[in-house]
Amino acid sequence: MVRxxxxxxxxxxxxxxxxTILLFTLRSIVPGxxxxxxxxxxxxxxxxxxxIVERNHLNEPIYIQYGYYMNDLLHGDLGTSYQRHTxxxxxxxxxxxxTLQLALCAIAIEIIIGIATGIISAIKRxxxxxxxxxxxxxxxxxxxxxxxxxxxxxxxxxxxxxxxGGTFSLxxxxxxxPISQFPNWMHYILPAITLAxxxxxxxxxxxxxxxxxxxxxxxxxxxxxxxxxxxxVIIKHALKNAMIPVIxxxxxxxxxxxxxxxxxxxxxxxxxxxxxxxxxxxxxDWPIVMGGVILIVVxxxxxxxxxxxxxxxxxxxxxxxxKKGSE
Amino acid sequence: xxxAAAIGASALQGCGGGSSSGGGTPSGGAGGGDSKAxxxxxxxxxxxxxxxxxxxxxxxxxxxxxxxxxxxxxxxxVTGELVPAAAESWEISEDATVFTFKLREGAKFHNGDPVTAxxxxxxxxxxxxxxxxxxxxxxxxxxxMVKGFDELLSGGAKELSGVVALDDLTLEVTLTQAYADFIxxxxxxxxxxxxxGGAAADYKTYSRAPIGNGPFKIKGEWVDDQYIQVExxxxxxxxxxxxxxxxxxxxxxxxxxxxxxxxxxxxxxxIPPGQISAAVAEYGESADGWTVQPGKQCLLGExxxxxxxxxxxxDPVLKDKGIRTxxxxxxxxxxxxxxxxxxTRAPADGIIPPGIAGFHEGAWDTAVYDVEKAKAALxxxxxxxxxxxxxxxxxxxxxxxxxxxxxxIQADLAAIGIKAELNAxxxxxxxxxxQAGQIQIxxxxxxxxxxxxxxxAYALFYSESGDNNSKYNNPAVDAKILExxxxxxxxARVKAYQDIDKLIAAxxxxxxxxxxxxxxxxxxxxxxxxxxxxxxxxxxxxxxxx
Numbered sequence: 032m033v034r035x036x037x038x039x040x041x042x043x044x045x046x047x048x049x050x051t052i053l054l055f056t057l058r059s060i061v062p063g064x065x066x067x068x069x070x071x072x073x074x075x076x077x078x079x080x081x082x083i084v085e086r087n088h089l090n091e092p093i094y095i096q097y098g099y100y101m102n103d104l105l106h107g108d109l110g111t112s113y114q115r116h117t118x119x120x121x122x123x124x125x126x127x128x129x130t131l132q133l134a135l136c137a138i139a140i141e142i143i144i145g146i147a148t149g150i151i152s153a154i155k156r157x158x159x160x161x162x163x164x165x166x167x168x169x170x171x172x173x174x175x176x177x178x179x180x181x182x183x184x185x186x187x188x189x190x191x192x193x194x195x196g197g198t199f200s201l202x203x204x205x206x207x208x209p210i211s212q213f214p215n216w217m218h219y220i221l222p223a224i225t226l227a228x229x230x231x232x233x234x235x236x237x238x239x240x241x242x243x244x245x246x247x248x249x250x251x252x253x254x255x256x257x258x259x260x261x262x263x264v265i266i267k268h269a270l271k272n273a274m275i276p277v278i279x280x281x282x283x284x285x286x287x288x289x290x291x292x293x294x295x296x297x298x299x300x301x302x303x304x305x306x307x308x309x310x311x312x313x314x315x316d317w318p319i320v321m322g323g324v325i326l327i328v329v330x331x332x333x334x335x336x337x338x339x340x341x342x343x344x345x346x347x348x349x350x351x352x353x354k355k356g357s358e
Numbered sequence: 359x360x361x362a363a364a365i366g367a368s369a370l371q372g373c374g375g376g377s378s379s380g381g382g383t384p385s386g387g388a389g390g391g392d393s394k395a396x397x398x399x400x401x402x403x404x405x406x407x408x409x410x411x412x413x414x415x416x417x418x419x420x421x422x423x424x425x426x427x428x429x430x431x432x433x434x435x436v437t438g439e440l441v442p443a444a445a446e447s448w449e450i451s452e453d454a455t456v457f458t459f460k461l462r463e464g465a466k467f468h469n470g471d472p473v474t475a476x477x478x479x480x481x482x483x484x485x486x487x488x489x490x491x492x493x494x495x496x497x498x499x500x501x502x503m504v505k506g507f508d509e510l511l512s513g514g515a516k517e518l519s520g521v522v523a524l525d526d527l528t529l530e531v532t533l534t535q536a537y538a539d540f541i542x543x544x545x546x547x548x549x550x551x552x553x554x555g556g557a558a559a560d561y562k563t564y565s566r567a568p569i570g571n572g573p574f575k576i577k578g579e580w581v582d583d584q585y586i587q588v589e590x591x592x593x594x595x596x597x598x599x600x601x602x603x604x605x606x607x608x609x610x611x612x613x614x615x616x617x618x619x620x621x622x623x624x625x626x627x628x629i630p631p632g633q634i635s636a637a638v639a640e641y642g643e644s645a646d647g648w649t650v651q652p653g654k655q656c657l658l659g660e661x662x663x664x665x666x667x668x669x670x671x672x673d674p675v676l677k678d679k680g681i682r683t684x685x686x687x688x689x690x691x692x693x694x695x696x697x698x699x700x701x702t703r704a705p706a707d708g709i710i711p712p713g714i715a716g717f718h719e720g721a722w723d724t725a726v727y728d729v730e731k732a733k734a735a736l737x738x739x740x741x742x743x744x745x746x747x748x749x750x751x752x753x754x755x756x757x758x759x760x761x762x763x764x765x766x767i768q769a770d771l772a773a774i775g776i777k778a779e780l781n782a783x784x785x786x787x788x789x790x791x792x793q794a795g796q797i798q799i800x801x802x803x804x805x806x807x808x809x810x811x812x813x814x815a816y817a818l819f820y821s822e823s824g825d826n827n828s829k830y831n832n833p834a835v836d837a838k839i840l841e842x843x844x845x846x847x848x849x850a851r852v853k854a855y856q857d858i859d860k861l862i863a864a865x866x867x868x869x870x871x872x873x874x875x876x877x878x879x880x881x882x883x884x885x886x887x888x889x890x891x892x893x894x895x896x897x898x899x900x901x902x903x904x
Contacts, residue, residue, distance in 0.1 A: 062786065203623065210605045
């Protein structure tokens with residue numbers, strides 16, 4: 032197991048180098064002068080323009096720029112934003128915790144509600160509950176996130192506010208903090224539900240179909256024949272096998288959520304990394320874009336590794352790091 | 359004559375004016391009692407680029423910073439006059455090259471340090487010095503005319519030799535060339551004092567929590583994408599704010615902020631496009647367009663900025679003045695304002711917008727919708743019915759409603775026989791193309807840095823100006839601009855710029871389309887809240903109903 036993890040971590044290196052080269056190639060292709068963007072519609076004085084270009088080595092060939100960047104990166108320096116003279120590491124250190132907290136809330140909702148409804152609807156196949164779950168997940172999957180988010184805002188924040196004198200109104204936006212009149216946790220409710228909505232529906236559907244498939248297997252019939260209770264069969268035998276695709280989906284989804292949920296963050300004014308990276312791309316603020324993408328790559332690689340390791344916990348047949356034939 | 363700049367002063371009711379200083383009256387505004395004092399105002403902004411005057415360039419940071427700092431002078435948009443701010447008086451030399459300011463005695467920074475002439479010198483040098491921050495400031499051009507500017511910017515000098523602290527309260531500024539309007543440059547919110555006592559020694563700390571000399575001081579520091587809190591500065595030399603504090607809440611989109619406003623979590627915000635009529639019906643329209651009072655909460659007053667078409671004057675087709683004239687006559691500006699902006703923009707009849715000294719109605723006689731005159735201009739240029747004019751490219755940046763505007767213009771041009779195709783580019787690519795002169799007809803918005811005609815005439819039409827994107831070049835206009843800059847008498851100078859404006863208008867180098875207007879709304883509890891054409895709120899006078 033340790034060797035497997037070590038090997039996977041070493042694989043990070045070529046992926047990492049590949050990503051940085053790809054990013055540098057892209058930024059030389061994409062039109063738009065990042066320095067001119069600093070002043071927007073107004074012009075930048077030629078002397079100032081030259082100084083900024085020189086300081087950021089933008090007058091050097093692209094491979095030299097890459098050398099500078101990698102050298103800084105190895106020294107833990109992600110560079111400084113062109114637009115804001117702020118260190119990229121500070122920009123992400125401020126925002127990533129918000130992205131992580133929101134992703135954790137959403138993934139918790141997704142796991143608890145998604146898996147639970149999936150199991151219930153598989154066990155009680157064709158019952159009223161099953162039909163209800165199938166129907167509501169179909170609707171949730173097809174509802175655009177931005178629409179659902181705005182609907183929740185309108186309903187809880189604006190419509191119910193007048194109706195109930197503010198009793199049920201929820202904070203519409205922001206991450207709380209000292210300027211909010213509400214407790215901090217309340218600011219998580221609507222964005223977390225919105226972010227979890229589509230994934231929750233997918234999780235429930237995958238869980239249902241996987242469990243139904245496993246329940247038809249011979250070894251389940253054998254388990255029943257042995258006289259085990261339904262609960263024991265489902266939890267000990269069926270669920271463990273049915274979980275693998277669900278874990279894969281949740282793992283990928285968690286990685287995606289931590290890359291910044293741009294739509295949810297924008298609707299709920301969430302100070303995470305998604306909106307920041309989007310803005311940096313439109314402004315050609317390459318240090319932020321590069322730093323953001325590198326952060327996302329590292330996070331996704333770590334989440335994938337954890338997902339892979341967790342397979343072994345659920346399915347005893349999967350063991351990493353052993354030679355073939357020793358299983 | 360300067361009164362021409364005033365924004366419909368007679369229409370103003372119960373408005374305190376644009377100046378947040380100059381009065382020197384102790385606590386409480388006119389008629390202000392204790393009942394008005396107190397409370398925290400929640401104010402929408404989007405994420406600023408800077409709140410440190412070092413690189414203060416966009417509206418969001420300026421809305422915050424202008425309350426943390428006072429520059430030497432201020433401008434009253436109601437009377438159209440300069441008023442004292444950190445300087446109580448000033449003198450301009452005969453040749454308009456030396457400006458001497460007498461600072462107020464007893465003025466303090468938020469950390470208790472006295473405000474001296476040295477602090478102004480330091481604040482200004484900090485902007486020009488290329489080593490203040492990781493990259494040089496993009497706004498050092500404000501001081502481009504001050505003696506010693508080039509030397510400091512290039513790193514050859516350690517100070518701005520043209521700025522001298524004669525004593526603690528006397529500041530002398532020497533320019534390299536005559537520029538009487540420099541006094542208006544001195545009102546720019548970035549040109550304020552920065553404490554020399556070491557408070558600004560570390561750029562990183564100071565840029566997140568600047569210490570200024572304004573009516574409000576920062577509480578804590580700027581939290582990115584979330585908020586900037588400011589509170590009343592009790593040792594302020596001027597009229598002290600009635601509010602206890604202001605929370606500038608940062609939103610990622612105006613739609614977002616408007617939702618929160620409707621939920622009761624904001625006192626002042628932008629009205630998203632498409633919701634203006636509904637907002638006016640619900641919240642009422644301000645009497646003057648700039649002041650929020652209960653029941654009259656929507657602000658739709660003019661801003662000092664112009665939306666115009668940049669025409670490449672070197673283009674083989676568009677260098678023909680006749681074609682440019684025809685294009686200007688062909689555009690139905692009112693239709694654009696009504697259909698795209700719900701009537702919340704005003705058709706531009708000149709390049710200089712209301713609120714700027716020198717503005718007068720009907721300044722450009724070609725900036726009107728007249729299809730017959732458009733057709734006649736085409737015929738006179740030898741292109742009867744548009745015959746012989748190749749298809750023209752209308753370029754614009756995506757988003758912001760520009761596509762809708764350009765589609766209407768395309769149809770207007772088709773009506774006089776000029777074929778045009780749309781060329782939508784992403785913002786960064788659009789700026790590249792504009793800079794490279796690859797655009798035939800494009801669009802831009804010009805927001806005045808200072809409320810003076812020179813900021814339009816020189817910036818947009820002087821042949822060597824970096825913002826002359828239409829590459830207009832008329833030696834007579836160039837010479838007259840340089841001449842006008844030397845006139846010290848305000849009325850005579852404004853008149854000279856109006857004459858220059860006429861010369862420029864006759865060449866139709868660009869096509870003015872619209873003057874921007876506010877689309878903001880305040881809450882029911884907000885009183886005497888003035889939000890000027892320069893997009894700066896007079897927060898010290900505002901108060902909240904309890």
